[in-house]
Structure formats: C-alpha cells, structure tokens
Amino acid sequence: xxxxxxxxxxxxxxxxxxxxxxxxxxxxxxxxxxxxxxxxxxxxxxxxxxxxxxxxxxxxxxxxxxxxxxxxxxxxxxxxxxxxxxxxxxxxxxxxxxxxxxxxxxxxxxxxxxxxxxxxxxxxxxxxxxxxxxxxxxxxxxxxxxxxxxxxxxxxxxxxxxxxxxxxxxxxxxxxxxxxxxxxxxxxxxxxxxxxxxxxxxxxxxxxxxxxxxxxxxxxxxxxxxxxxxxxxxxxxxxxxxxxxxxxxxxxxxxxxxxxxxxxxxxxxxxxxxxxxxxxxxxxxxxxxxxxxxxxxxxxxxxxxxxxxxxxxxxxxxxxxxxxxxxxxxxxxxxxxxxxxxxxxxxxxxxxxxxxxxxxxxxxxxxxxxxxxxxxxxxxxxxxxxxxxxxxxxxxxxxxxxxxxxxxxxxxxxxxxxxxxxxxxxxxxxxxxxxxxxxxxxxxxxxxxxxxxxxxxxxxxxxxxxxxxxxxxxxxxxxxxxxxxxxxxxxxxxxxxxxxxxxxxxxxxxxxxxxxxxxxxxxxxxxxxxxxxxxxxxxxxxxxxxxxxxxxxxxxxxxxxxxxxxxxxxxxxxxxxxxxxxxxxxxxxxxxxxxxxxxxxxxxxxxxxxxxxxxxxxxxxxxxxxxxxxxxxxxxxxxxxxxxxxxxxxxxxxxxxxxxxxxxxxxxxxxxxxxxxxxxxxxxxxxxxxxxxxxxxxx
Numbered sequence: 001x002x003x004x005x006x007x008x009x010x011x012x013x014x015x016x017x018x019x020x021x022x023x024x025x026x027x028x029x030x031x032x033x034x035x036x037x038x039x040x041x042x043x044x045x046x047x048x049x050x051x052x053x054x055x056x057x058x059x060x061x062x063x064x065x066x067x068x069x070x071x072x073x074x075x076x077x078x079x080x081x082x083x084x085x086x087x088x089x090x091x092x093x094x095x096x097x098x099x100x101x102x103x104x105x106x107x108x109x110x111x112x113x114x115x116x117x118x119x120x121x122x123x124x125x126x127x128x129x130x131x132x133x134x135x136x137x138x139x140x141x142x143x144x145x146x147x148x149x150x151x152x153x154x155x156x157x158x159x160x161x162x163x164x165x166x167x168x169x170x171x172x173x174x175x176x177x178x179x180x181x182x183x184x185x186x187x188x189x190x191x192x193x194x195x196x197x198x199x200x201x202x203x204x205x206x207x208x209x210x211x212x213x214x215x216x217x218x219x220x221x222x223x224x225x226x227x228x229x230x231x232x233x234x235x236x237x238x239x240x241x242x243x244x245x246x247x248x249x250x251x252x253x254x255x256x257x258x259x260x261x262x263x264x265x266x267x268x269x270x271x272x273x274x275x276x277x278x279x280x281x282x283x284x285x286x287x288x289x290x291x292x293x294x295x296x297x298x299x300x301x302x303x304x305x306x307x308x309x310x311x312x313x314x315x316x317x318x319x320x321x322x323x324x325x326x327x328x329x330x331x332x333x334x335x336x337x338x339x340x341x342x343x344x345x346x347x348x349x350x351x352x353x354x355x356x357x358x359x360x361x362x363x364x365x366x367x368x369x370x371x372x373x374x375x376x377x378x379x380x381x382x383x384x385x386x387x388x389x390x391x392x393x394x395x396x397x398x399x400x401x402x403x404x405x406x407x408x409x410x411x412x413x414x415x416x417x418x419x420x421x422x423x424x425x426x427x428x429x430x431x432x433x434x435x436x437x438x439x440x441x442x443x444x445x446x447x448x449x450x451x452x453x454x455x456x457x458x459x460x461x462x463x464x465x466x467x468x469x470x471x472x473x474x475x476x477x478x479x480x481x482x483x484x485x486x487x488x489x490x491x492x493x494x495x496x497x498x499x500x501x502x503x504x505x506x507x508x509x510x511x512x513x514x515x516x517x518x519x520x521x522x523x524x525x526x527x528x529x530x531x532x533x534x535x536x537x538x539x540x541x542x543x544x545x546x547x548x549x550x551x552x553x554x555x556x557x558x559x560x561x562x563x564x565x566x567x568x569x570x571x572x573x574x575x576x577x578x579x580x581x582x583x584x585x586x587x588x589x590x591x592x593x594x595x596x597x598x599x600x601x602x603x604x605x606x607x608x609x610x611x612x613x614x615x616x617x618x619x620x621x622x623x624x625x626x627x628x629x630x631x632x633x634x635x636x637x638x639x640x641x642x643x644x645x646x647x648x649x650x651x652x653x654x655x656x657x658x659x660x661x662x663x664x665x666x667x668x669x670x671x672x673x674x675x676x677x678x679x680x681x682x683x684x685x686x687x688x689x690x691x692x693x694x695x696x697x698x699x
Contacts, residue, residue, distance in 0.1 A: 023040050023044060024044060024047060024048075024694045024695055024696050025037050025038055025039035025040070025044040025045065025047060025048035025694070025695065026038045026039075026692065026693075026694055027048055027051070027052060027692065027693055027694070027695055028685050028686070028689045028691070028692045029689070029690055029691040029692070030679045030685055030688040030689055030690060031676060031679075031688055031690065032650070032653070032654065032662065032665055032666055032676065033056070033653075033654040033655070033661070033662040033665075033690075034212050034213065034214070034654065034679075035048070035052040035213045035214070035654075036213070036214040036216070036679070036685045037049060037052070037213065037214065037215045037216065038216045038682075039215070039216070039217050040217070040218075041107065041217060041220070042104045042107040042108045042111070042217055042220065042221070043107040043108070043110055043111035043114075044111060044217070045108060045111065045215045045216075045217050045221065046107065046108035046109060046110065046111025046112040046113075046114075046115070046232055047111035047112065047114055047115040047695065048111075048115070048215070048695060049108075049111075049112060049115075049213065049215060049227065049232055050111070050112040050113075050114075050115035050116055050119075050232075051115045051118075051119060051695035051696075052213065052695070053211060053227075053229055053230065054115065054116065054119040055655075056211070056654050056655035056656070056657065056660065056662060057209070057211075057229045057230070057655065057656055057657070058123075058126050058127075058657065059126060059127055059128075060209070060229055060230060060656065061116065061229060061230040062116060062120060062127055062131060063128075064143060064229075064230035064231075065116065065135055065139055065140070065143055065230065066131060067083060067084075067087060068087060068090075068091060068139060068140075068142040068143035069087070069088075069091050069139055069142065070083075070084040070085075070086075070087040070088030070090075070091050070286060071084065071286075071287070072084055073286050073287060073288040073289065073297070074130060074286070074287040074288065074289055074294065075128050075130035075131055075289065076128060076130070076289065077288065077289040077290070078288050078289075078290070081286060081288050081297065084286040085284050085286060085299045085301075086147050087142070087147070088284050088286060089147075089282065089284060089301075090142055090145050090146075090147050090326075091138075091139070091142040093142075093145070093326050093328070094138045094139075094141040094142035094145055094328060095138045095142075097141075097326075097328045098137065098138040098141060100328075101141070101328070101329070101331075101332055102332055104220075104335065105331055105332040105335055106137055108232050108233075108331070108335065109137035109138070109140040109141055109232060109331070110136075110137040112137075112140045112232050113135040113136050113137050113139060113140055115695065116133070116135045117133035117134065117135055118133070118696060118697050119697075120132075120133040121133045121697060122697035122698075130289060140231070140232060141328060141331065143230060143231055143234070144231050144232075144233060144234045144330055144331055145326070145327070145328055145330070146324070146325075146327070146356065147325075150308055150310055150320060153255070153257050153310045153318070153320040154310050154311055156257060156387060156388070156390070157257065157310055157311045157318045157390065158311075160390050161313065161314065173606070173608050174529065174532075174533055174606045174608060174609070174616070175616070175618075176616070177204070177205060177616060177628075177629050178203065178606055178607040178608065178614050178616055178629075178630065179203070179204050179205075179249065179629075180202075180203060180204075180248060180249050180423065180424035180607065180614075181200075181201055181202040181203060181246065181247065181248035181249060181422075181423070181424065182199065182201040182203070182248065182421075182422075182423045182453070182457065182477075182612060182614075183198075183199060183200060183201065183246035183247070183248045183359070183361035183421065183422050183423075184197075184198070184199040184361065184419065184420070184421045184457070184461060184473070185197070185198050185199075185246075185361050185362060185363040185369040185370070185371070185419065185420045185421075186198075186363070186369065186418060186419050186461070186468060186473070187363075187367060187368075187369045187414065187418035187419065188367045188418070189418040189467075190417070190418035190419055190461075190466065190467055190468065191467055191468055191469070191470075191638070192467050192468065192469045192472075193469065193470075193638060193640075195365075195367075195638050195639050195640055195641075196363040196364060196365070196367050196368070196369060196638070196639050197363065197468065197470055197473055197636065197637070197638045197639075198239065198244045198245070198246060198361070198362070198363040198635075198636070198637050198639075199246065199473055199477060199634075199635070199636050200225075200226075200237050200238070200244075200245075200246035200247075200361075200633075200634070200635040200636075201246070201477060201631060201633075201634045201635070202226075202237070202246075202247070202248070202632075202633055203614045203615075203629065203630040203631045203632065204629055204632070205628060205629035206627065206628060206629050206630075206632050206651070206652045207656070208228075208629070208632070209228050209229030209230070209656075210226045210227075210228065210229075210632060210633040210650060211226060211227045211228065211229050211650075211654065212225075212226055212633070212648060212650050212654065213225075213226075213227060214680070214685075216682075220339065221240075221335075221338060221339055222240050222241060223238060223239070223240050223338040223339075224238050224239055224240070224646070224678065224680055225237050225238015225239060225244075225635065226238060226633050226635070232331060233330060233331030233334040233335065234330075235247060235358070236334045236337070236338065237635070238338075238635065239635075239637045239639075239644055239646070240338065240339075240340075240341075241365070241642075241643065241644060242340070242341040242342070242364055242365045242366075242639075243340060243341070243342070243343070243346060243362065243363070243364035243365065243639070244362070244363060244364070244637055244639070244644070245337065245346070245360050245361060245362045245363075246360070246361045246635075247358040247359065247360060247361075248358065248359040248361065248422045248423065248424055249357065249358065249359070249424050250357055250358060250359045250373055250374070250375065250422075250424070250427075250446070251424075251426070251446040252356070252357050252373075252375040252376075252377060252446070253377075253384055253385075253386050253387075253444050253446070254322060254323035254324060254356055254357070254375060254376050254377060254378060255320055255321060255322040255323065255378075256320070256321050256378060256380070256384075256385050256391065256399075256400060257310065257318060257319070257320050257321075257385060257389075257390045257391070258306065258307075258318070258319050258320075258321065258390070258391050258392070258393045258398075258399060259316045259317070259318050259319075259390050259391070259392045259393070260272060260304065260306075260316065260317045260319060260392075260393055260394075261315060261316060261317075261394070262312070262315050262316065262317060263276035263277075268281070268302075270304060270305075270317050271394065272305060272306070272393075272394070272395065272396060273394075273395050273396055274394075274395075277304070277305050279302050279303065279304055279309060279317070280302070280303045280304075281300055281301075281302055281303075282300065282301045282302070282303060283298055283299075283300055284298065284299050284300070284301065285297070285298040286298075304317060304319050305396070306319055306321055306393075306396065306399050307319045307320050307321035307322070307325075308320055316392075318390065321378075321399060321400065323356065323375075323376035323377065323378045323400075323403055324353075324354075324355075324356035324375075324376035327354050327356065327376070328354075329352055329354035330354045330355055332352065332354065333349050333350065333352045333354040333355060334349075334355075336348070336349035336352075337349045337350070342364070342366070343362070343364055343366070343368045343370060346362065346364075347370075347406075350372070350374060350406055351406045351407075353375075353376050353403055353406055355374060355375065355376075356375055356376045357374075357375045358374050358375065359371065359372070359373055359374060359422045359424075359427070360372050360374045361420055361421070361422055363637075363639060364639060365639040365640070365641070365644075368413070368414055369413075369414060369415075369418070369419070369420050370411070370412070370413045370414070370420070371411060371412045371413075371420040371421075371422060371427070371430045372406075372409055372410070372411040373409055373410035373411065373426075373427040373445065374406075374409060375409070376403055377403060377404040377409065377442060377444060377445070378400040378402075378403060378404070378444065379400060379401075379402045379403060379404050379442070380400050380442075380443065380444055381397065381398060381399070381400060382398065382400075383443065384443055384444035386444075404442050408442065409442075410427035410428075410430075410436055410441055410445055411427075412427075412430045412431055412434050412436070415430070415431035415433060415434035416431065416433040416434060417431060417432070417433050417462065417464060419431060419461050419462060421454070421457050421458065421461065421462075422454075423451060423453045423454040423457050423607075423612075424451065424453075424454075425449045425450045425451050425453075425454040426445070426446045426447060426448050426449045426450070427441075427445070427446075428448045428449075428450075429448075429450050429454070429458075432458065432462055451607065452483045452484055452487075452607070452608070452609070452610030453483075453607040453610060453611065453612055453614065455483060455610070456479070456481060456483040456610055456611075456612045457612055459483075460476045460479060460612065461476070470636060470637075470638040470645060470646075470647070473636050474636050474647050474675050476612075477612070477613070477634060477636065478603075478613050478673035479612050479613060480517040480518050480519040480522070480603045480604065480611070480613060481516065481517050481610070481611070481612070482516055482517060482518050482525060482528070482605055482609050482610055482611055483609075483610025483611075484532065484608075484609045484610040485514070485516040485525075485528055485609075485610075486516055486610075487557045487558075487610070488543070488557065488558060488559055489511060489514075489516065489528070491544070491557075491558045491559045491562065491565075492511070492531075492559060492562075492565055492566075492569065493508055493511060493512060494562075495559065495562035495563075495565055495566050496508045496565075496566050496569055498566075499566055501570070503570050503573050503574065504566065504569060504570060504573070506573065506583055507527060507569050507570070507572070507573040507583060508569075510523065510524045510527055510583045510584045511524050511527060511528060513584075514527075514528065517603070518587050518591075518603050518604055518605040518609070518611055518613075519587060519588075519603040520586065520587060520588030520601045520602065520603045520671075521586050521587070521588060522586065522587045522588075522603070523584040523585070523586055523587075524584065525587040525605070526576055526580065526585050526586075526587055526590050527572060527573065527576050527583055527584075529605065529609065530572040530575055530576050531565075531568055531569050531572035532609065533572075534568040534571055534572055535561075535564060535565050535568040535569075538564055538568060539560055539561045539564055539565075541560050542559070542560055542561075543557070543558060543559070543560055544557065544558030544559055544560050545557070545558065579623055580623070586601075587601075587603060588601025588602060588603060589601065590623075590624055590625055591603075591604075591615070591617055591624075591625050591626075591627075592620075592624050592625065592626050592627070593626070593627050593651070593667050593670070593671050594620070594626040594627070595652060595653075595663070595664035595667050596658060596663050596664045596667075598664055598667050598668065600667060600668060600671040601671065602615065602627060602670075602671045603671075603673070604630060604631060606630075613630075613631055613673075614630040614631055615627050615629070615630035615631060616628055616629055616630050627651075631651065631670075632650065632651045632652055632670075633648075633649075633650050633651075634648060634649050634675060635647075635648045636648075636675070637678075643680060643681055644680060645678075646677070646678040646680065647675035647676060647677055647678060648675055648676060648678055649666055649669055649670050649674070649675040649676060650666050651666055651667055651670035651671075652664055652666075652667065653665045653666050653667070
C-alpha cells in the first residue's frame with residue numbers, strides 16, 4: 001500500500017483543503033524521492049511539508065504531536081503517561097502565546113496541522129485507534145518548544161546534598177554516540193571558482209529523522225535543506241539562492257541552580273529581598289486510557305519568583321533558572337533565516353535569540369562567511385555554575401535576569417585565510433589566524449577545546465593558499481583518515497619494537513603497513529581500534545602530554561604509558577585474531593551498513609579516533625559491526641552568481657517504512673563516499689521529476 005501511496009500516478013486537479021478552503025501545493029519528487037513543494041502561500045508550504053513527511057514516516061509524525069499535546073496516556077495507556085506531565089504545561093503555554101507569532105509563521109503551522117488531519121482521516125488504519133484528526137496550529141508549535149531541565153537539576157541537587165561528584169565520563173566512548181556535526185564555510189579566496197562554499201554535515205543517530213526537501217512560495221520563500229521529522233522548524237539548515245547555513249552542537253550552559261532559604265514559621269514561602277515570597281503550586285492532570293474508558297492522574301509542580309522548584313530539603317528551596325524557558329519563536333526565527341537574502345537580514349533574525357543552542361556556520365552569494373557560537377546565554381552576576389555549582393541567594397540581584405546580547409556572543413566574520421569551521425569544539429579556533437581571546441568572551445562560554453576531529457578538519461582545509469572546488473569539498477568530507485593513528489602510532493611501534501614475541505611482531509607488521517585510515521579496504525584499522533579501546537580504558541591519561549591552549553593548532557601526541565600500550569597490543573592482537581580469523585582483516589569486512597536487505601562495507605570511524613567521516617557501530621550476532629549513527633545527512637553547496645550548485649546524500653533515505661522504495665535507497669551511494677547532485681531550479685526539478693501530485697485525502 002505504501003509503495004502505491006508514494007509512486008502511483010497522480011493526475012489531479014487542484015484540491016481544496018477541507019480544513020481551510022485554501023489551495024493545496026504541488027509536489028514534485030525527484031531522484032531518491034526528494035520532495036520539491038511548490039505552494040501559493042505559506043499555509044500551502046506547511047501543508048505540503050507535513051504531507052510528504054507523513055507519506056514517508058507516517059505514525060512517527062503523528063505520535064510526536066500526540067506527545068507534544070501531553071495526551072500519550074489518553075491514546076496509549078498508563079505505560080505512556082509519564083511524559084504527559086511535563087508536556088502538558090508546555091502545550092498550555094504554546095496555546096497562550098499562539099497569537100503573538102507573526103501571521104506567516106502561524107500559517108505554516110496551520111497548514112502543517114491541516115495536512116496531518118487530512119492524512120490521518122484518509123489512512124486511519126495506520127494510526128492508533130485513540131488518535132483523532134483534530135490537530136491545530138499550536139499543537140505544531142508545542143512540538144517544537146522545549147521544557148526545563150528539572151530532572152537533571154534534581155540529580156545535581158541530590159549530588160550536592162550527598163557531597164558527591166558526578167562520575168567521570170568514559171574516555172574512549174567508542175560505543176557511545178558521537179552526537180554532533182561538522183561545518184565548513186570557505187570564502188571566495190579559498191575556492192577555485194571564486195564563489196563561497198558551505199558544508200553541512202550533522203551526525204546523529206540514524207533514526208534522528210533528518211528529512212531533505214525544497215519548499216517554494218514564489219516571491220516569499222525558496223529554501224532547500226533539511227527538516228526534522230514531525231516538525232516544520234525544529235532545527236533547519238540549508239540554503240536559498242543567496243545564502244545558507246549549517247548547525248553544529250555547542251556546549252552552552254544556559255541554566256543555573258540557586259538555593260533560597262525557606263521563610264521561618266511560614267508554609268511554602270521563601271526569603272527573597274528581605275521579604276517572604278509565596279511559592280505557587282501547579283496541578284497537572286492528564287487522562288489515561290483504562291480499558292474502554294479513561295481515568296485521570298494528577299501531579300503537582302512548584303514554582304518560585306525566580307524559576308521552577310527542583311527540590312525542598314534542609315530548610316532550602318532549590319530552583320532552576322533556564323535561559324529560553326518557554327521560548328516559542330524558534331520557528332519564527334528559522335523562517336526569517338530561510339527568507340533572508342543578505343547577511344544583515346540573516347543576523348537580524350538571529351537577534352531574536354529564540355534558539356537555545358547551536359553553532360551556526362554561514363556563507364553567501366556575496367562572498368561573506370560567518371560563524372557564531374549561538375544560543376541563549378545568561379548574563380551572570382556570579383561565576384558560572386556549569387553542572388557542579390549551586391549558588392545560595394538572598395536577593396534577586398544575585399540571580400541572572402538578562403541574556404548576553406547576540407552581538408557579544410563569540411563570532412568570526414570574513415577572517416584571514418578565508419575559512420571558518422566547527423566540529424563541536426569550542427569557538428576559539430574557528431580560524432587559526434583569528435583565534436578568539438577567552439578573556440574577551442563571556443565567562444560562561446565553554447573553555448577552549450579542539451578535538452581530534454576538529455584538528456583533522458584544519459589539516460584538510462586550513463593550509464594557506466589552498467583552493468578547493470565544490471567537488472574537492474565533497475571528496476574531503478569523505479576523508480577516511482584516522483588522525484589518532486597519525487599522532488600516536490609511531491610511539492606505539494617504537495615501544496613494541498623492544499618486544500620479541502611473535503604476537504607483537506605480527507601486530508606491528510600489520511600496523512606498520514597500515515595507511516592510518518578507516519577506508520573499506522584498510523588493513524590494520526580494526527587492530528588499532530581494538531588496541532585503543534583496551535589501552536585508553538587502562539590508562540587514566542593515555543597521551544604523553546595533556547591538551548593545552550597554546551600554539552594552535554594544539555595536538556595530543558605520544559603515549560603516557562608505553563609498557564601498558566604494548567601489553568594492550570598483545571591482548572588486542574589475540575582478540576582480533578580470535579574474532580575475525582586474522583590480524584589484517586579489512587575494515588569494511590567488519591564494519592557494515594545494514595539497512596533493509598542491504599549489507600554493505602563502509603568506511604569511517606568514531607570521532608574519538610580522529611575521524612572526520614564519523615560513524616559509530618553496534619556489535620551484531622554474526623560478529624560484524626553495523627552502523628547506528630554518525631554521518632547520514634551531508635550537504636555541500638557553492639553559491640553561484642545566479643543559482644547555487646550543490647550535492648547531498650541522506651544515507652538512510654527519505655523514509656523509515658521498510659516497504660518503501662526510499663528506505664535506505666541512498667545507502668550504497670553513502671557507503672561508496674558519493675553524493676547526488678541537487679535539483680534546485682524549477683527547470684532542473686522538471687528535468688529529473690519522477691512523480692508529481694497534489695497532496696490530499698485522495699492520495
């Protein structure tokens with residue numbers, strides 16, 4: 001059935017929405033099912049965007065909206081109710097603030113909701129029986145709004161009261177997701193064409209729901225990029241004719257925890273500014289499916305004048321104050337960014353400060369490149385608490401109340417050498433000839449860091465005078481270098497040369513011949529990764545010297561414990577030989593893309609190993625390892641004088657439906673390190689069209 005929904009011929013006159021009476025958009029699917037949505041207005045753009053997501057992801061879209069309304073318990077029963085207590089207040093806030101959004105933003109959300117209703121009505125058997133086609137615009141808004149970190153703050157308070165410290169993070173982390181992204185912007189001085197180039201490369205779990213699409217409203221919007229399944233604007237990156245941007249995760253500290261004394265002799269009052277101030281209680285009641293009927297459950301939450309209450313114990317009230325709490329204009333900000341035509345217009349959109357986190361890397365047709373460590377950062381009257389400090393206060397003056405202005409956030413515009421980059425490291429080394437001075441930044445900006453992945457990025461693009469084509473950028477994006485090996489393999493081989501055992505000799509022979517990459521046919525990478533797992537787990541500080549701020553680009557080199565390194569190599573060699581039959585097993589023989597009926601060798605490794613092509617894997621029952629996340633959506637665009645030229649790949653495809661022809665259909669392309677050309681102009685879309693239709697219940 002789904003195959004027929006996606007690719008059956010669709011003739012069709014213009015359909016009229018049962019919800020609003022407005023015209024439906026036209027959708028043209030090009031190669032690999034990429035939808036190009038042509039709408040008369042922003043309502044139609046929202047309708048089309050929702051419809052294609054529903055075709056390709058179905059229940060995932062709708063269930064996310066049910067969760068945003070705080071009605072999971074009503075639809076699915078008691079096992080699903082827990083999140084409703086947190087989401088119901090957010091939904092109420094979205095409802096209250098709905099009318100404060102600009103009309104265009106509301107129109108997109110309303111069109112999105114209308115499409116969800118029409119699709120649910122037309123395909124009832126795909127959805128849970130308790131789901132009704134009664135979604136409205138503010139349900140879409142609530143889906144994109146965040147809550148507070150009360151649960152994490154409560155854990156911090158409990159550690160504080162117990163006088164304990166959080167557990168140290170794992171050093172290796174090769175089995176943990178390396179959630180993040182890579183982003184480059186190259187100025188005209190660094191490109192062969194004399195045109196700016198942008199690379200966008202988020203790497204998250206392969207079920208994160210990146211979705212590739214183009215949305216066109218003549219004279220209003222013409223944007224190509226990625227959206228997140230179930231939303232119109234949750235996180236958006238991509239380009240229009242004039243400019244584009246990429247997002248990467250940043251480590252922004254946008255909340256603080258305060259302790260306030262309880263007022264003596266009073267119930268539910270605190271002492272603040274020399275007065276007793278009442279706490280307020282909020283009751284949240286949700287409905288829970290119970291057989292053929294429903295029951296209700298109620299929880300209470302407490303609030304103070306300075307933020308939500310985390311805990312009350314020992315004569316203290318602990319409160320969290322979060323920058324961006326209740327912020328509802330994130331979609332409005334992204335829509336303004338999507339419609340901007342100049343850097344000044346794009347920056348004006350960001351000055352809304354409606355996005356709580358994310359680095360933004362930018363390039364445009366005029367030749368500008370720009371980077372900003374973006375987010376909602378509190379302007380603190382005290383040292384930053386990060387994730388370990390709680391501040392006792394007696395006055396509101398001791399509590400932060402304003403944000404660091406956008407123009408005071410770390411940023412770099414058109415720097416020397418013509419590049420900016422970010423791979424989730426701190427903002428300081430965005431350009432090595434424009435290093436940011438920590439003393440000039442807000443004190444709660446993350447401390448200087450430059451990961452191995454970031455160091456490799458600099459080696460790929462930062463050589464003075466190096467000029468790249470768009471195709472060069474695509475090739476470099478798929479670099480298989482494992483920078484960790486460049487840095488420490490010589491010391492490992494030198495230490496192992498002192499050993500005369502056959503096992504060590506065999507292992508060093510393999511590693512000595514290895515090309516230090518995680519390419520499909522690379523022999524030695526499997527052994528090296530196994531060795532690093534063992535060695536880094538046994539040695540508290542595995543490198544000979546700690547990372548330092550000075551002399552960029554700083555690098556970690558050498559081994560702290562050569563004896564333990566050699567012992568770990570002996571164990572690693574035995575493990576690899578036992579598991580795979582030989583020491584020189586090719587990387588791609590072990591590491592696979594397994595999606596649908598495809599089982600493909602793939603190159604790339606965890607960012608902790610210094611790979612720029614990031615992948616992480618799980619162990620499968622047959623002893624092989626299959627991709628779970630990392631590079632999945634990749635976009636590279638060059639801004640031409642009139643029309644941008646671009647390539648992309650979405651490794652897991654446009655659909656998560658196993659019976660869809662779009663499920664994993666780009667996996668082979670991705671595994672080979674290839675990308676597809678993007679159809680951006682209407683002429684190119686028409687030339688490569690494989691299906692066209694008007695969305696609506698009859699489809």
